[in-house]
Amino acid sequence: MEKPVIILGAKGIAQPALEIFNSNEVTVYGFLDEDESLHGTEINVVPVLGNPEDDGYLKLIGKKSEAFVAVDDNEYRQFLVKLLNERRKTQPINAIHKTANISSDAIIGHGNFINARVHIGTGAEVGSHGIFHTGAIIDHGAKLDDFVQVGAGAVINSGVTIKKGAFIGSGVTVVSGVKIGANARVGAGSVVIADVEEEATVFGNPAVAMNK
Structure with missing residues (x-):
């Protein structure tokens, strides 16, 4: 896989997902999470950039990077998948x-x-x-x-x-x-x-x- 990945979600399965991508030599560009207290922090030296609904980061998905939704809550997971489908015309990749x-x-x-x-x-x-x-x-x-x-x-x-x-x-x-x-x-x-x-x-x- 040539494109780096942006992970939506920075809790729950986010860190195991990062490990999976790292072990497969896939670069993770950063995390997006709705919890503002996490913005500017890092998970294993990978930054939490901002909110997953921020178009400034979403515009990178599809052209310059892939996306993976690392959210355990099913309702919010479905919301983020729909967001990617509708606003970026893309599907999350498998981890x-x-x-x-x-x-x-x-x-x-x-x-x-x-x-x-x-x-x-x-x-x-x-x-x-x-x-x-x-x-x-x-x-x-x-x-x-x-x-x-x-x-x-x-x-x-x-x-x-x-x-x-x-x-x-x-x-x-x-x-x-x-x-x-x-x-x-x-x-x-x-x-x-x-x-x-x-x-x-x-x-x-x-x-x-x-x-x-």
Whole structure:
């Protein structure tokens, strides 16, 4: 990759994303974050330049640099992706750790954060703007929509379907063939053996819906 990268967001996954780009010998030009107290500071000698909605910095994206959205909060992540799509006519790039193992016939979208030792299996389909933490396993034939987050060490077994915006906590196991609905949340360490409705929160072994 010839162009440097501007990272939108300077908290959460921003520093791991910087490490990923550095390890792949991709230059990070700087961070943009809405928190003004971070402006003028540095993360591993890379400066936090200003606000992600500042056109003075946004105009660099597309022509002179690529962008990556390093924001954990799904709602704000979607806002920033839309901002890049509409104002810069560009898609964020993927941040893929060198130790991730992605099958040659898996399908991967744009703007994903794929950390160390993540495995994405044969025929798996991963949408765009997902977050996949260390050691997560997406087994063969699984289908994940956009903006899905999968915690460290979680195992998404073969044939699982996960809809847009769902959150899968660390150490979760989702058994083969299960469908998890849009914006559902699965608590850490849970074992999911049945379909989860959209917007539902489940937890436990086996996972059951939590009372609102």
